[in-house]
Amino acid sequence: MCAGESPASIKTPTQRTGQPTYDARELRRWKIDERRLPQASVVLFREPAIWQRYQHPITFGALLGGIPAIVLFVGLIRRHRAQSRGPAAKDVLTPGPADATVRVWTAGADGQRVEAGHAPGAASHDSWTAVVHLDDVERCREIYRRAHERREPFQMEYRVREAGGVERWILDTGLPRFSGKDFDGYVGSAVDITRLEHARAELSNLSRHLMQAQERERAALAKTLHEDVCQRMVALTLRLHSLRGAAHDGDVQAVVADISRNLATLVGEIAAAVSDPDHQRLEPLGLATAARRFCKDLSARYDVAIQFQDEDVPRYLPSDIALALFRVLREATVNAVVHSAAREVWVSVRGTAAEIHLQIVDRGVGFDAHRAVPSGVGLVAIREWLKLVNGDSVIVSRPHEGTRVEAWVPLRVDA
Helix, strand or coil: CCCCHHHHCCCCCCCCCCCCCEEHHHHHHHHCCHHHCCCCCCCCCCCCCCHHHHHHHHHHHHHCCCCHHHHHHHHHHHHHHEEEEECCHHCCCCHHHCCCEEEECCCCCCCCCECCCCCCCCCCCHHHHHHEEEHHHHHHHHHHHHHHHCCCCCCCCEECCCCCHHHEEEEEEEEEECCCEEEEEEEEEEEECHHHHHHHHHHHHHHHHHHHHHHHHHHHHHHHHHHHHHHHHHHHHHHHHHHHHHCCHHHHHHHHHHHHHHHHHHHHHHHHHHHHHHHHHHHHHHHHHHHHHHHHHHHHCCCCCCEEEEEEECCCHHHHHHHHHHHHHHHHHHHHHHHHCCCCEEEEEECCCEEEEEEEEEEECCCCCCCCCCCCCCHHHHHHHHHHHCEEEEEEEEECCCEEEEEEEECCCCC
């Protein structure tokens, strides 16, 4: 390989590091002063100076001499400044939400967020919520706090206030940063999704109305059947029993007995078919007991261990809150048992003075929560059920690390 040459005679050139090179457009976009760059840095794609940009007109004007040249030069400068304040300037990311399509932020290990272009330490720990709508502040702080404590990625949507009372919707996403095993903080982005949210709100409103209408129809139908049809059929069954006792013909008695049995079976089948099983569980048992029995039955059916815990859950909850939480628990638990391939699932329901908190955890196959499209019927249903009672949820999952579903609903006192 060396053609007979000795290794010592082979001269290898010394590799030197190149000069640091930067894009002036990106420096301008992120508001980074060139004076902060390392010495001997190369900056490419600088915007030409006024003289370079209008060299020929200025030279021509100078040849003409006098006032026309000055007027021409001033006009060119004004035109350049107007263009710089026009649409091209909208590409620059600014901290305010009113004119920003995308904002980038970082956070240290202490959780303090810093917007791109802002000096660290210039704001308080939670100043990022200053522009958040008052109705969304506490929910956003809670989501951020929980994610920070667990060193997990998060995603949340909230409204921001603008001058004139205009509201915009923001999708805020944060990803944790690590140096080895040490947590360094977050890097994230806040994207304006106002148009998307308006379209989604229309669909959600339609879905919510449909779900409410379905609940009302179920309740009305169950009440009608229970108070009218079933009672009339029971009365008819009792009359047949009395006829059987009065009849002497054996064939008549057999027919009456057969009709009586069929009517009793029919009553049971109608009640089971039209009655809502969730209502049947919740009304006599309450949320905690109904959830415990459901988990026990599901565990026996699929041979999966379901560890259930409840703590300080009120026995009597508003019916819509209890129903929404039970259906979320049912949907998330069935998903964990059927799809996660986990042999054990943990379910907990806990109450405080302010809210009811629900959690379903498995250590199954999991999925990439950032790549998966949250459009499945189950996930949509969970979101819509909680919206009906002003609740919210978060789903955290990673491939091969399981899934955690959390939901919480604020408590209210019915008048």
